[in-house]
Amino acid sequence: MTARTSTESARDIPEATVARLPVYHRALTALSEAGTSTCSSEALAAAAGVNSAKLRKDLSYLGSYGTRGVGYDVDYLRYQIAREIGVTQDxxxxxxxxxxxxxxxxxxxxxxxxxxxxxxxxxxxxxxxxxxxxxxxxxxxxxxxxxxxxxxxxxxxxxxxxxxxxxxxxxxxxxxxxxxxxxxxxxxxxxxxxxxxxxxxxxxxxxxxxxxxxxxxxxxx
Amino acid sequence: MTARTSTESARDIPEATVARLPVYHRALTALSEAGTSTCSSEALAAAAGVNSAKLRKDLSYLGSYGTRGVGYDVDYLRYQIAREIGVTQDxxxxxxxxxxxxxxxxxxxxxxxxxxxxxxxxxxxxxxxxxxxxxxxxxxxxxxxxxxxxxxxxxxxxxxxxxxxxxxxxxxxxxxxxxxxxxxxxxxxxxxxxxxxxxxxxxxxxxxxxxxxxxxxxxxx
DNA sequence: TAGATTGTTAATCGATTAACAATC
DNA sequence: TAGATTGTTAATCGATTAACAATC
CATH class of the missing domain: 3.40.50.720 (NAD(P)-binding Rossmann-like Domain)
Structure with missing residues (x-):
């Protein structure tokens, strides 16, 4: 369904993951607006309606933006996802x-x-x-x-x-x-x-x- | 995402197939209205925007409604799909x-x-x-x-x-x-x-x- | 019979999930 | 250090596809 140019860049993210990134982005926006500065994969997964294993696997395609033992910085992760999916563009x-x-x-x-x-x-x-x-x-x-x-x-x-x-x-x-x-x-x-x-x-x-x-x-x- | 009751009946159709049956049904309706009485899996697949192997595999979950060497009777297959997906109900x-x-x-x-x-x-x-x-x-x-x-x-x-x-x-x-x-x-x-x-x-x-x-x-x- | 096309098998591919080593 | 949680591995599951035997 989604045809691509032959010049596509190297690191590619599975289609199923691409479709969930906007959902994570929205959940992070909500957490940020609620004043939450840090969250675990468990908490974010719950907010996005997926299980935490899937969330961590999805995020691993983007890079390592979390801290073991701590979780994710809400605004930082939100920005990284935004950049990846092009929300920052017009x-x-x-x-x-x-x-x-x-x-x-x-x-x-x-x-x-x-x-x-x-x-x-x-x-x-x-x-x-x-x-x-x-x-x-x-x-x-x-x-x-x-x-x-x-x-x-x-x-x-x-x-x-x-x-x-x-x-x-x-x-x-x-x-x-x-x-x-x-x-x-x-x-x-x-x-x-x-x-x-x-x-x-x-x-x-x-x-x-x-x-x-x-x-x-x-x-x- | 789609929870089910424990009393679900035996023969179950994969989710991906369920989501395509309405598309096949619509394509068959169009063919029928155009006066086509018989079609091959190749022709129906083209009308539905999938490849023919996938179409035949999908239809195989419903039963054997085609005729080898001939194809499918448009109205008959359309009715069988309609019955399966509940279009006939209110x-x-x-x-x-x-x-x-x-x-x-x-x-x-x-x-x-x-x-x-x-x-x-x-x-x-x-x-x-x-x-x-x-x-x-x-x-x-x-x-x-x-x-x-x-x-x-x-x-x-x-x-x-x-x-x-x-x-x-x-x-x-x-x-x-x-x-x-x-x-x-x-x-x-x-x-x-x-x-x-x-x-x-x-x-x-x-x-x-x-x-x-x-x-x-x-x-x- | 010969040609056409289905229905099914088996291989491949991609997505999900559980488990856990790495590490903060 | 001890507890917590990520990032990754490997197993499992489901979907897709090609190929072809069955058969009209």
Missing amino acids: WPVVIVGIGNLGHALANYSGFSSRGFRTVALLDADPSRHGEVVAGINVRPFDDLESIVAEHGVAIGVIATPAVAAQAVADRMVACGVTSILNFAAGVLAVPAGVDVRKVDLSVELQVLAYHEQRKAQGEPA | WPVVIVGIGNLGHALANYSGFSSRGFRTVALLDADPSRHGEVVAGINVRPFDDLESIVAEHGVAIGVIATPAVAAQAVADRMVACGVTSILNFAAGVLAVPAGVDVRKVDLSVELQVLAYHEQRKAQGEPA
């Missing part, structure tokens, strides 16, 4: 498809606090143009190329209906976007070197329903 | 927290078409009560218990701010909800037997940013 983002979900995404505070800056909201529907969402003007989809070029956008978010998603992805890739977060149903075809992550809300519910169905089967009738 | 769902994301979820057509029926929208904020979203009245959070009892709700969706999420989960669990889809930041503590799936939008973007950062490092300066 990531201009374009959101395409300003329906209900696009609205929610544009207003989502979790993005801006992590270095993601929404530079444009685009929609193909002219009746939406000029509408202001989260303080940003909704503009025509055809502005994509100029916006990506102007702001150096590397990450695009697709929140369009399924039928439009592939065409949007093609245009994004053509003008230099190399990472796409896709909320539309269905599979996106993209060239090697472009990363796509898919969030499928109904799949999540369906996985729950599957297990729910099985729970029910085990109960007396 | 799943009453409660959504708590009707902010931007709650709005989007309430309006999301992908839920209703897969057997999920939103029976109530709840919010703790009195100023939202009475508002009609997707044809449903927003009601006080305190109505949770009566609604869950009345409709036999097993699945709850949490789209509240992070601070409220644990309290909402506790109330849900106390009145019989056994599966929770959580969009709020942070970790939910729930008893064994309750399944929680978490969708974290900023984690998805952060994983993309991590790889993006590494791509940039490999390029000439």
